[in-house]
Amino acid sequence: MSVPQIVSLGCRLNIAESETIRALLGQRDTVVVNSCAVTNAAVSxxxxxxRRARRERPGAEIVVTGCAAQIDPAGFAAMPEVDRVIGNAEKLSSHAWEAFEPVLVGDIMQVRETAPHLASAFAEHARAFVEVQNGCDHRCTFCAIPYGRGNGRSVPAGAVIERIGALADAGYREVVLTGVDLTSYGPDLPGRPSLGQLVERILTHTKVERLRLSSLDSVEIDDRLFDLIAGERRVMPHVHLSFQAGDDMILKRMKRRHSRAQAVAVVARLKTARPDIAVGADLIAGFPTEDDAMFANTRALIDDCDVVHAHIFPYSPREGTPAARMPQVRPEVRKARAAELRAAAAERKAAWLASLVGTTQEILVERPGDRGHTPAFAEISFPLPVRAEPVEALPFLPGKKGSPSTSSGRTDVGCVSQILVTASDGARLSGIPA
Structure with a gap:
């Protein structure tokens, strides 16, 4: 019996969409590469x-979809390994998977609606991902994603609540709200609801235990959403903020809508209201025209905003974007600055992880049953599979990969267990200097 394979690259929205594709494929002998186009490296x-899919499954149909395929369908169709190319809107339609056109890619800018996915299970994940928004109406000078995702559009709250309610009933303890520009949720819907209003309704009308938000634009966190992040126990104490830079001139040239001071201020407010909140951020190193002083401001932002979950990207010139036409920073300088940001972020994260030793955390257990994440998204691995009942005194091994030891205990992927975080004798703590 053929088993379809989904290779999901890039964002959490792609993860959510990959599960819908899986439901639409049935038992076809197909490998789907759900692509990303955020950087040139992602396209590579x-x-x-x-190419790897063709080597490993020479007889399978190879289909490419996602943002890279949407932006450059002809380029991917020309690859000898590729059988079909399907666009970002078409990939969620059963018609696309029943059709035979080698290239099925429409004008993404004409798409005006989006809907929750068909997926009722997430094959490789203990948490469920629910799309509530797609596309982006902003035009940051470095970004090609709007051309892969189209303009901003939102899923009506009723459909979101119905989907999350069904997932909670199916046993999912944690749900992640996803979108391309999540905080811009709602202006295209009747009554112009905000993301804060949507979160409030989800908490009121579903029994989901843990609600996590994907990347947020800090300037769009209104008072209602802020209060929910700061004070609602079921909203996880973890925000990932789309900062991109920490220098005002670079932010202006990126066409971002916040200043450095605003970024620092929103984090200070969040940390004051909810001290255990963990901050993540996207940061770009070596944006065009960035000099040493501008870079130093971005480097300092990691400490000023206590960034412990950092996504660092060396600037990647995307064809057709305004930033690609600006004076470029040399590639070796971009690479060196990205490495410096990663080192600074790793040092900050190590200190944060060390501060968790001696605390009790609720862990969502993930496959294969020897790992999981805290509410603030610290990754912890265990020497034995975790059981459904609470356990204590397991060693703290953040980020350490490996198979669980032989045990007669039952592994309950998706359960939430309380764990006392302790240091492990002789074990190297990944992310904490030895």
Whole structure:
């Protein structure tokens, strides 16, 4: 019996969409590469995944979809390994998977609606991902994603609540709200609801235990959403903020809508209201025209905003974007600055992880049953599979990969267990200097 394979690259929205694709495929002998186009490196990774899929499954149909395929369908259709290319809107339609056109990619800018996915299970994940928003109406000078995702559009609250309610009933303890520009949720819907209003309704009308938000634009966190992040126990104490830079001139040239002071202020407010909140951020190193002083401001933002979950990207010139036409920073400088940001972020994260030793955390257990994440998204691995009942005194091994030891205990992926975080004798703590 053929088993379809989904290779999901890039964002959490792609993860959510990949599960819908899985439901639509049935038992076809197909490998789907759900691509990313956020950087040139992501596009190269997509091409590598396609070639690897052909080597590993020479008789399978190879289909490419996602943002890279939407932006450059002809380029991917020309690859000898590729059988079909399907666009970002079409990939969620059963018609696309029943059709035979080698290239099925429409004008994403004409798409005006989006809907929750068909997926009722997430094959490789203990948490469920629910799309509530797609597309983006902003035009940051470095970003090609609007051309892969189209303009901003939102899922009506009723459909979101119905989907999350069904997932909670199916046993999912944690749900992640996803979108391309999540905090812009709602202006295209009747009554112009905000993301804060949507979160409030989800908490009121579903029994989901843990609600996590994907990337947020800090300037769009209104008072209602702020209060829910700061004070609602079921909203996880973890925000990932789309900062991109920490220098005002670079932010202006990126066409971002916040200042450095605003970024620092929103984090200070959040940390004051909810001290255990963990902050993540996207940061770009070596944006065009960035000099040493501008870079130093971005480097300092990691400490000023206590960033412990950092996504660092060396600037990647995307064809057709305004930033690609600006004076470029040399590639070796971009690479060196990205490495410096990663080192600074790793040092900050190590200190945060060390501060968790001696605390009791609720862990969502993930596959294969020897790992999980805290509410603030610290990754912890265990020497034995975790059981459904609370356990204590397991060693703290953040980020350490490995198979669980032989045990007669039952592994309950998706359960939430309380764990006392302790240091493990002789074990190297990944992310904490030895």
């Amino acid at each position: 990774e997509t091409r590598a995944a396609i």
